[in-house]
Amino acid sequence: MTTPSGFDELIHPSTRLSVVALLAATEWADFPFIRDSLSLSDSALSKQLHTLEEAGYLEIRKEGGGRKRRTKVRLTGRGRTAFEGHVAALRAIVEGAGPAAAAGQTPEDAGTTASATQQRQHHAKAGR
Secondary structure, three states: OOOOOOOOOOOOOHHHHHHHHHHHOOOOEEHHHHHHHHOOOHHHHHHHHHHHHHOOOEEEEEEOOHHHOEEEEEEOHHHHHHHHHHHHHHHHHHHHOOHHHHOOOOHHHHHHHHHHHHHHHHHHHHOO
């Protein structure tokens, strides 16, 4: 099986995928919110954010100073496009792995076949 267009190896690891999915639902998110939402340590989250930032997928902004310093994160346009492409690729993989795909059928054919199979089973049980 070939990898579908849009599949992104950088986003795919579960922690990075979770970070990007969380950020896709908002404009900006504070570091503690992301950390707590995903149950990550500060260092684990920092590492993932740095990797995604280097790829141009995130913008990280540090505001304030001293004890009041806040780190805010957002997806860039490039990051959002990569995430949407990756989600589409994952859907294509999942849809292509169903029973209909294994038998070379379209989803519509699979529904018709399943319906015919159910009718045959019903008739067999009824002794017809």
